[in-house]
Amino acid sequence: MDEDECGRLLLSHREHSSLGLGVRTATSKAEAREILQAYELSEEDLAKGFPCLFKVFGDLPDESPPAS
Numbered sequence: 001m002d003e004d005e006c007g008r009l010l011l012s013h014r015e016h017s018s019l020g021l022g023v024r025t026a027t028s029k030a031e032a033r034e035i036l037q038a039y040e041l042s043e044e045d046l047a048k049g050f051p052c053l054f055k056v057f058g059d060l061p062d063e064s065p066p067a068s
Contacts, residue, residue, distance in 0.1 A: 015039065023053050029060045 011019065019039055023046075026032035036046060047054040 011039070019050075020053055023056055026057075026060060028063050029057065030063060032057050032060055 019035065019041075022035040022038075023032050026035060033043070036042065041049075043054075043057070046057060
């Protein structure tokens, strides 16, 4: 990772906590992608900078479960 790439992954503690909460409470990958977009992060950025969150992301279903 070069210096430009590292700069994009610098989040405040509050932003990191919020990102983590959003990904962990997302019901689908589509919902989690919207959260990533809000932080201007790609899935690749998530994998490189936040491997634990990337694992959570990978375990999400592709689509939200049907509403009951």
